[in-house]
Amino acid sequence: MACSQRPRERMPLPRNAKMLSTKQSRAGKTGPAAENVNPEKPLLQEESCHAKRSSSSPQGGPKKRSAFGDITNARKNQVVAGKKESAKVAPPKAQRAHNTLGVAKNNEINLKKSTKKTPPPAPAEPKEDPVPEKSVQEPKPPEQRQVPAVEDIDKEQLGDPYANAEYAKEIFEYMREREEKFMLPDYMEKQTDISGDMRAILVDWMVEVQENFELNHETLYLAVKLVDHYLVEVVSMREKLQLIGSTAILIASKFEERCPPCVDDFLYICDDAYKREELIAMEMSILSTLKFDINIPIPYRFLRRFAKCARATMETLTLARFLCEMTLQEYDYARESPSKLAASCLLLALTMKNLGGWTPTLEYYSGYSAQDLHPLVKRLNFLLTYQPRDKLNAVRSKYSHRVFFEVAKVTPMDMLKLEETLTSS
Structure with a gap:
């Protein structure tokens, strides 16, 4: 009021x-x-009308404009009119001519000022700065010119305290760095009593142990890595090979499982071939040989990460897991980089399901382009097609179950068709 x-x-x-x-x-x-x-x-009345219609000023009053005197010639005419009062009154015709020249000159001066402050939107022949204003604003910082199709796969789980989404990218970058430390050499050359076939038999048995004890897949993969890295340093006899395998599962279970099996369980699955003291002694030997550094990168963790990048279904991920688990028995794949092996398994699974190729998001988070994976993808398809170890069928029987979508029964791709698909993608 x-x-x-x-x-x-x-x-x-x-x-x-x-x-x-x-x-x-x-x-x-x-x-x-x-x-x-x-x-x-008329010009002053028009400006006054526009000022009164301003809705942003209080009480409907006019809005202040600092450039008001530059836009119109009102202020300069006020000075001119003051001078004319003290001067002698000229004859009407001469006065009109003098005023006309004064107004024209003022308009010319105001036009130059307004031209300097507000350049014309589209000059006919620009003499300076020939680059259009729009082209100057278009360049963006380098970080904004990165691949636009890459999505943040962790933002959906930022509120989940168990997902560690804030640190997921850094964790997998750290694992990629540790891969270089745990690359396996060709250790079978110095093993006089153990061969690649014996290692395949041991891994086949370890798969059955993991399934019977219902252990995590991470436990199986880590146990196989522990066996390989231990045999790099120690020359062993074949009668100790199962003891090394069972002890590796025990150590991996303590590292990965919430409720790991006890020592007596491993003595039982070995059919009491070893004593309790031997199992504990082997545990101490493996840990001391590896300097207790058993956080070894495994392909299974990378596979889950990359499948999340591809937004793969559980069936597609299971097919990739089947391909990856088949490589555990093959000594030739033990020396492959875990992240590259996981990426190749996923790419082959996506190709077999006709779900597209390697996306920019997968390339960004995996660090591999599609061309980097093509040779390993072809080797995996060859392994799936010709099945070099028919008698060691623990992995195939496991993934032939309905729980695993019976992915072991999927028909492998024709090698020529696979080559065409990889080349065209």
């Missing part, structure tokens, strides 16, 4: 309105000089 009762005379008036009233009063005194106001009167 206080605002509605405020006298209207207290509202701020436009500066142009004050100038107009001053000119009209002085024009009434000078007589012929009143004609000087007429050329500017």
Whole structure:
């Protein structure tokens, strides 16, 4: 109510309105000089009308404009009119000519000022800075010009305290760095009593142990890695090979499982071939030989990460797991990089399911391009097609179950068709 009762005379008036009233009063005194106001009167009235229609000013008053005097010639004419009052009144014709020249000159000066402050939107022949303004604003910082199709796969789990989404990218970068430390050499050359076939038999048995004890897949993969890295340092006899395998599963279970099996369980599955003291002694030997550094990168963890990048279904992921688990028995694949092996298994599974190729998101998070994976993908398809170890069928029988979508029964791709698909993608 206080605002509605405020006298209207207290509202701020436009500066142009004050100038107009001053000119009209002085024009009434000078007589012929009143004609000087007429050329500017329509422009001043138009600016005053626009100012009154401003809705952003308080009480509907005009909005202040610092450049108001530059846009119009009102202020300069006010100075000119003051000088004309003290000067002698010229004859009407000469006065008109003088005023016309003064107005024209003022308009020219104001036009130059407005041109400097507000350049024309589209100059006909620009002499300076020939690059258009739009092209100057288009370049973006390098980080914004990265692959636009890459998505943040961890943002959906930022609120989950068990997902560690805030640190997931750094964790897998750290695992990629540790891969270099745990690359396996060709250790079978120095093993006089153990061969690649014996290692395949041991891994086949370890798969059955993992399935019978219902252990995590990470436990199986880590146990196989422990066996390989131990045999790199120690020359062993074949009668100790099963002891090494069972002890490796025990150590991996303590590292990965919430409730690992006890020592007596491993003695039982070995058919009491070893004593309790022998199992504990082998555990100490493996840990001391590996300097207790058993956080070894395994392909299974990378596979889960890459499948998340591809938004793969559980069936597609299971097919990739089957391909990856088949390589555990093959000594030739033991020396492959775990991340590269996981990426190749997933790419082959996606190709077999006709789900597209290697996306920019997969390339970004895996660090491998599709061309980097093509040779290993072909080797995996060859392994799946010709099945070099028919008698060691623990992995195939495991993944032939309905729980695993019977992915072991999937028909392998034709090698020529696979070559064409990889080349075209």
